[in-house]
Amino acid sequence: MARADDRSYRNVTALFALLIILLVAGIGFELTRQSLLSIQKFGFGFWIGTTWDPVSGQFGALPFIWGTLYSSFLALLISTPVALGIAIFINEVSPSILRTPLTYLTELLAAIPSIVYGLWGIFVLIPIIRKLELMIPDSLKSFPLFTGPPLGVGMGAAALILAVMVIPFTSAVAREILKGVPINQREAAYALGATRWEAIRVALGYGKTGIIGAIMLGLGRALGETMAVTMVIGNNPQVKLSLLAPQYTMAAVIANEFTEAADELYLHALIEIGLVLFLITIIVNGLSRLLIWSMARREAARVTVATNEAAVV
Amino acid sequence: MNTRIRLLKSNIIVALCGLAVVLALIPLAMILFYVISHGFSALNWAFFTQMPKPVGEVGGGMGNAIVGTLILISIAGALAVPIGILSGIHLAEYGGTPFASTVRFTADVLNGVPSIVIGIFAYGLVVLPVHRFSALAGGVALAIMMIPIVTRTTEELLRLVPSGLKEGALALGATRTRAMFTVILPAALPGIVTGVLVALARIAGETAPLLFTAFNNRYWSTSLAQPIGSLTVQIFTYAISPYEDWHRQAWAGAFVLVMMILTLSILARLVTRRLERMNRGS
Numbered sequence: 001m002a003r004a005d006d007r008s009y010r011n012v013t014a015l016f017a018l019l020i021i022l023l024v025a026g027i028g029f030e031l032t033r034q035s036l037l038s039i040q041k042f043g044f045g046f047w048i049g050t051t052w053d054p055v056s057g058q059f060g061a062l063p064f065i066w067g068t069l070y071s072s073f074l075a076l077l078i079s080t081p082v083a084l085g086i087a088i089f090i091n092e093v094s095p096s097i098l099r100t101p102l103t104y105l106t107e108l109l110a111a112i113p114s115i116v117y118g119l120w121g122i123f124v125l126i127p128i129i130r131k132l133e134l135m136i137p138d139s140l141k142s143f144p145l146f147t148g149p150p151l152g153v154g155m156g157a158a159a160l161i162l163a164v165m166v167i168p169f170t171s172a173v174a175r176e177i178l179k180g181v182p183i184n185q186r187e188a189a190y191a192l193g194a195t196r197w198e199a200i201r202v203a204l205g206y207g208k209t210g211i212i213g214a215i216m217l218g219l220g221r222a223l224g225e226t227m228a229v230t231m232v233i234g235n236n237p238q239v240k241l242s243l244l245a246p247q248y249t250m251a252a253v254i255a256n257e258f259t260e261a262a263d264e265l266y267l268h269a270l271i272e273i274g275l276v277l278f279l280i281t282i283i284v285n286g287l288s289r290l291l292i293w294s295m296a297r298r299e300a301a302r303v304t305v306a307t308n309e310a311a312v313v
Numbered sequence: 314m315n316t317r318i319r320l321l322k323s324n325i326i327v328a329l330c331g332l333a334v335v336l337a338l339i340p341l342a343m344i345l346f347y348v349i350s351h352g353f354s355a356l357n358w359a360f361f362t363q364m365p366k367p368v369g370e371v372g373g374g375m376g377n378a379i380v381g382t383l384i385l386i387s388i389a390g391a392l393a394v395p396i397g398i399l400s401g402i403h404l405a406e407y408g409g410t411p412f413a414s415t416v417r418f419t420a421d422v423l424n425g426v427p428s429i430v431i432g433i434f435a436y437g438l439v440v441l442p443v444h445r446f447s448a449l450a451g452g453v454a455l456a457i458m459m460i461p462i463v464t465r466t467t468e469e470l471l472r473l474v475p476s477g478l479k480e481g482a483l484a485l486g487a488t489r490t491r492a493m494f495t496v497i498l499p500a501a502l503p504g505i506v507t508g509v510l511v512a513l514a515r516i517a518g519e520t521a522p523l524l525f526t527a528f529n530n531r532y533w534s535t536s537l538a539q540p541i542g543s544l545t546v547q548i549f550t551y552a553i554s555p556y557e558d559w560h561r562q563a564w565a566g567a568f569v570l571v572m573m574i575l576t577l578s579i580l581a582r583l584v585t586r587r588l589e590r591m592n593r594g595s
Contacts, residue, residue: 006488006490010407013400014407016403017412018416020400023460027434030433031437081333082333082336085333086330089327106337106338106341108341109341111575112571116567117344118552120348164337164340197323197327198323223427224426225427226427231549255429258524259528277429278426278430281425282422282426285421286418289418
């Protein structure tokens with residue numbers, strides 16, 4: 001009686017757990033099914049075409065991929081050193097009274113909704129960036145990063161806002177990883193006469209795998225971020241290096257044009273962009289998790305070894 | 314290398330780490346400052362009780378959108394909480410199997426899927442078959458985002474319950490099912506409630522998955538089968554509009570939204586702290 005009871009308990013809860021796997025598989029299936037028209041018609045050309053003209057039925061997605069990858073790359077360039085700095089400061093430098101409030105405050109950055117970042121971006125950040133752009137000296141204007149009129153909206157604004165949004169995710173994981181680095185790693189470094197930074201570098205080296213996982217987790221967030229970017233990037237599909245140029249991202253074009261997609265091919269083209277965004281983020285997030293987990297497992301293994309040693313002693 | 318140079322380098326880098334904290338807190342302070350100063354002054358009674366006025370008319374409010382957001386997160390919670398808790402129970406009880414590891418991994422991956430992609434999925438699942446945007450579709454999209462969070466929190470909190478409780482129940486002849494539902498789950502419940510609150514706070518701020526599921530509605534609606542307004546989509550519409558009065562209301566909406574989220578997360582913090590104290594006491 002009791003056994004049968006427990007067996008159905010195990011099976012029923014397993015069914016709900018299975019639902020999570022089915023959901024992810026279902027997203028992949030549904031997105032593929034809904035983008036078949038576009039996949040069949042354009043094939044690989046979809047990804048290298050630069051013309052996006054729904055009226056004449058021409059769909060090339062390269063500007064959106066470029067916008068997504070370029071904005072995420074720039075965002076990580078800013079967010080990674082800042083997030084690691086925060087993790088190091090909170091974990092290794094800060095007095096213990098400040099630790100909890102600082103952790104809470106930096107995590108608050110993750111609690112603020114994307115739409116509020118966007119609103120702030122439009123009315124506060126963009127005017128500031130426009131002023132900064134007006135101050136760019138003429139000698140720099142011919143440099144590819146700074147060409148174009150100072151509009152405020154554009155790649156630079158998007159990258160900056162993305163960086164702020166990604167920081168809490170990277171720093172939270174990096175902090176956990178640093179916390180997991182055994183104290184004897186640092187003590188050994190100090191014993192050899194290392195300075196504080198040199199000891200921290202030893203800890204960073206020990207946690208390298210996990211830290212890379214933390215950065216990739218941030219990358220996953222940046223790639224899929226929609227609202228804030230849509231509101232500040234300028235929504236103009238073009239492949240440009242300039243930080244001043246209004247550009248477009250994969251998520252933003254879906255958000256803006258999905259309800260306007262009048263014919264089926266247009267809708268399928270948009271969903272194909274969604275499908276690729278889905279696949280990219282799954283790969284990035286999956287890799288990031290595996291890295292963070294492998295770090296955690298190494299930690300667990302070390303702890304068992306340590307307790308065994310203690311038992312022997 | 315010279316010791317003095319090495320020390321100098323170390324101090325400079327440590328100072329830069331402190332600077333990084335300040336750099337991250339500047340945007341936080343700025344956002345909170347603007348949301349509070351612009352938002353609070355734009356708030357009035359009409360904002361909570363009225364629906365949007367026609368284009369060009371000053372005044373009106375977001376009453377319908379506030380109710381809409383509450384309805385949407387209720388649907389999401391009703392769908393995601395049972396699924397999340399039962400999956401979490403499975404992961405905590407039978408966590409060692411390859412199946413459990415796969416579920417755990419998939420849940421973490423699902424947590425990172427962009428919300429806009431989940432919106433497309435809910436569109437195909439709920440909107441397309443009946444050719445109508447609906448509150449239900451929005452709720453489903455938000456529920457999908459919420460499930461992995463509730464699952465992982467439940468699993469972690471069930472693991473925190475001292476194993477003596479479970480062993481005691483089993484020793485008294487309870488089945489695993491009974492031990493879970495009458496002893497372990499109640500012990501972990503305050504923590505799980507916290508996790509649910511945090512998840513609700515997170516999805517309350519979502520905009521992208523609602524754009525083409527719940528769509529938007531300028532009128533009062535509580536029907537699950539009709540498009541429904543939400544605070545976030547309303548803020549978006551107003552923020553990108555050219556009207557001064559709508560910008561004012563967008564800030565007010567952001568203020569209400571941020572206050573809602575802060576309240577939920579502070580509540581969660583208090584529950585957690587009480588839990589920690591209880592654990593230390595025992």
